[in-house]
Amino acid sequence: MGVNKRLWGTPRYLHDFPGLHVDAVNWLADKRILMFGVEAVSPAPEGEANFKAHIACAARGITHVECLWNLDKLVGKGRFRFISFPLKIRGGTASPIRAVAILGE
Numbered sequence: 001m002g003v004n005k006r007l008w009g010t011p012r013y014l015h016d017f018p019g020l021h022v023d024a025v026n027w028l029a030d031k032r033i034l035m036f037g038v039e040a041v042s043p044a045p046e047g048e049a050n051f052k053a054h055i056a057c058a059a060r061g062i063t064h065v066e067c068l069w070n071l072d073k074l075v076g077k078g079r080f081r082f083i084s085f086p087l088k089i090r091g092g093t094a095s096p097i098r099a100v101a102i103l104g105e
Contacts, residue, residue, distance in 0.1 A: 002072065019043055033062060034062060037082070
């Protein structure tokens with residue numbers, strides 16, 4: 001969606017970005033998706049939509065990764081394997097990660 005190129009460094013990056021409606025999260029779960037990633041700071045815009053998207057992800061067993069960069073460089077490259085290397089944070093439910101895409105998988 002080009003969120004980083006269009007919005008990075010502006011207040012809109014935190015408050016005015018596209019996202020997934022809770023129905024889209026449920027559609028992904030119905031397709032047996034286990035994980036998805038977004039460029040934005042959250043899977044859905046702030047407020048109730050964001051809360052519902054987070055709850056739906058948890059309820060449906062979907063992990064989501066936020067604040068990804070350079071996703072546009074994967075478009076048209078075919079299938080890839082996504083690997084994330086999180087920090088171990090005792091008692092944490094989230095972490096900064098090193099995101100890696102291995103092409104040709």
